[in-house]
Amino acid sequence: MNELLRATASELAGMIADGEVSSREVTQTHLDQIAAVDGRVNAFLHVAADRALAAADAVDAQRAAGEQLSPLAGVPLAMKDIFCAQGMPTTCGSRILEGWLPPYDATITSRLAQAGVVVLGKTNMDEFAMGSSTENSGFFVTHNPWDNTKIPGGSGGGSAAALASFEAPLALGTDTGGSIRQPAAVTGTVGVKPTYGGTSRYGVVAMASSLDTPGPCARTVLDAALLHQVIGGWDPMDSTSINAPLPDVVGAARSGDIAGMRIGVVTELGGEGYAPGVEQRFAEALEALQRRGAEIVEVSCPSFDYALAAYYLIMPSEVSSNLARFDAMRYGLRVGDDGNTSAEEVMNLTRGAGFGAEAKRRIIIGTYALSAGYYDAYYGSAQKVRTLIKRDFDAAFTTADVLVSPTTPTTAFTIGERVDDPLAMYKADLCTIPSNLAGNCAISVPCGLADGLPVGFQVMAPALADDRLYRVGAALEAELAAGWGGSLLDQLLASPAGAYLEGGLR
Amino acid sequence: MALTPADVARLAELARIRLTEDELSALAPQLDVILDAVAGVAEVASADVPLTSHAVPLTNVFRPDVVGPSLAAEAVLAAAPAAEDGRFRVPRILGEEQ
Amino acid sequence: MSVELYDFDQAMAEFDPVLGLEVHVELNTVSKMFCSCANVFGGEPNTRTCPVCLGLPGSLPVVNAKAIESAIRIGLALNCEIAPWCRFARKNYFYPDMTKDFQTSQYDEPIAFNGWVEIDVDGEPFRIEIERAHMEEDAGKSVHVGLSGRIGDADYSLLDYNRAGTPLVEIVTKPITGTGAKAPAVAKAYVAFLRDLMLALGVSDVRMEQGSLRCDANVSLMPKGATQFGLRTETKNVNSLRSIEAALHYEIRRQAALLAGGGKVHQETRHWHEEGHTTPGRSKETAEDYRYFPEPDLVPVAPSPEWIAELRETLPELPDRKRKRLKAEWGFADQEFADIVNAGALDLIEATVAAGASPAAGRKWWLTELARRANEAGCELAELAITPAQVAELQALVEAGTLNDKLARQVIDGVLAGEGSPSDVVTGRGLAVVSDDSALAAAVERAIAANPEVAERIRSGKVQAVGALIGAVMQEMRGQADAAKVRELVLATLS
């Protein structure tokens, strides 16, 4: 495969800065890869080729002018279609927003532009980030690059698939209940859910405001850290953003030193319901970390058993309110306006036609959970569980520096397998949800294959200790790569299943 | 607490979503299963546990009372399904202001 | 359909009214509640909007610090407790003027609660208990296009979101009982009190005609002596002091007729029409379920005791206390002082006195001549194009003998017409009383010569006849003479 496609973001940035290759060439190569393989993967909803090349040219001009380039300047990125970028279609995977061009940039979009990161386009996702398989996209299903009959995870399946199919070295996601980490796990890539408030939500279309966390997606831990560094930090436009310096995530990713670190295995995130292959890879990863000098301890977080239930009350409640604004009055789809139909009825018809089944389910559950007479039993109780989960984390972090678990109970399931069984679908987020409820940070790092499909290893750290994720993630990545003689994705490229990824670019 | 299609229809009305008969009858049992699964939160939510609405305990985040730029009116109306006289044109409104 | 109305006095003989008033005050911050768009009334539609106040996908609110300060100061002025910790909440309902289809408001955790104010109605004090004062945002404005221009039979509507996101404080009373027949007057006095209070605090322009102060008036009736409140109606957006009184008067008569006829009151919202009646709106039985929950996009507000104490220091002398002080200082009788308050002239007279006039003179000008002008112009006293300092200057000119009352009225004409200060008008119109003794003396001589028989009567001791000669002189001088001086001269000449 073309070495520009296989290179990490960090390597590409170095080559561009050194003038070994232009950003235009790097960008064009990735656009070509998208053209060659996306027909099979379906990762992109929108490819902004002209804009990307113009942005690449700007970086090349900066370099030619002798200007200092920022660490990811000229490197292409695939953006989940939930980030607003002025004048670029933003649909959130929903028909109700089809054709909408935001008149403004998300804070993260601006920071990327500032850093010279080249946005290739927008990636597919479950509608308004609601799902664990990207099957809930209003447009099409994205396929797992490892096995095109499998789901790429969700809601950020498009971003994860773009990375795993070498369409982009960097991607952006949002993680509300696992939407960055679960797709990373099932595609053999790296995904980070930063501390809530550590990355700005301004201009990121809201699903569940108290849980949504934008974050970096990449193929290596260091690349994720470099991207985290660009997008993270305080934003006065987001009231929930934390006004504190970002920890040194890049330094942590470069170091990977975990000697003497106490790593807590969460009892409740394992056992029944977890695939044997997943548990086996997880156990091997623990051994790898021990070899690097970490101490493994066992911790119990009993309230985690209620996390899924609390999540599926809090999240849909916030969804029901956040998605109210899609009412056909100011932007987006409008259905049934024949000059006589009332505004109320046009709202009913538009929302009935524009939202998919999962969006409707969640809006209605949320409407129910917040409605008079049910609030205390549902929403109120769920918020109490949230307190209990935070307490469990606080207690666990007194005995362990980080907590670990498999990222997902199983590997990628087959497309279509769980569409009619929402509850089974929801269980894909069993291990990732607690960190969203507590607001702390977590990462998923590839830890091997089970039945030929990637398995993810999750590391959770306290709020604002995002650097610990990168330290542990880098250690695991290095130790496993040493054993495998390369990255996990190298194994895909080496297998017949990955042959199509060579595209037209051999 | 089995949800009937009529219950779902009432909720859908509150949420301004027109559902077909088929959707109503498919959703009712699905929502039942989900609500059964989540009702367990009440088991551990004892009276002495405080509620958490915000994951990170920040308070008093304000902006200074300073005027910044607004969007140009053309940009504001560019996405409007219909516009007239610099305003968003919407179908006739039956309800009242609140 | 004709509506039956009971006689008001009869209604009050049979029923006790219970009032509840919700007043929305638009704050006069320079930027909006949650974004930095300018907070100004009117303007070209949709020119003061941004992703936040348009509720665009992805946008997030950030609270205006000044709005919080204003809300706390309002709470303190209403003798409320200030919440040490409170949150914003989302009030969920669909309406085209709400860009997010929820209103960011406060629910069970208002920033201020449990207050009271004392108002005065014709010398009788009423204590109004304040339930809460909470922060929220205003909605956009719709124009209904169709034959009538009314919402019910419009063809379509046009929306302007310039007003969307304007900071509001909503002040809600506890049920007000024990007012009897004064209920409408109490409501009016309460809203007038709030208006004065907001002006004194400097937190709002309180222009009712622009909607920066809006009142929803709840009223119910219960049979005399009963303790169980009746079903109430809420009359929305009553936008002048006069309408508040009239709308409640009407509602009481309407409800009394229903109840006396054995019917019952529908719990509903009603609309006030300036022609003098209310019509039914949304029925409360099908009231929306607002599904309030804490706003996740905004963090809690937790004002420290120090901050609250600092804000308390900034409170000006509040109108009710000021009223008590001025009444004592000026020494007017109860009714005289009440007239001043009712005319909205208190601050104007205070400023006039501060500029050097006596309280009596201030009262005289503002309550007679200027009140007449305001009435003719259909505006408030304060809206007249004359300042208290100018009124004081006018009075000084009168006292110096430069102007008599008649000339002073012409000077007022001039000031109101924009001809400058009173002295400017005196100069510009050449209006000063003629004090040139020789000119006056000549005019007196001519008057005496022209009226020999009158002069004779005066000479013979009938001094009261002097009026005729004064009149003649004044006519010749076109009013520009000091009548007292003319009288003096005539008598001296004839003695």
Ligand SMILES: [Mg+2]
């Ligand atoms: Mg309100």
Ligand SMILES: [Zn+2]
């Ligand atoms: Zn704005």
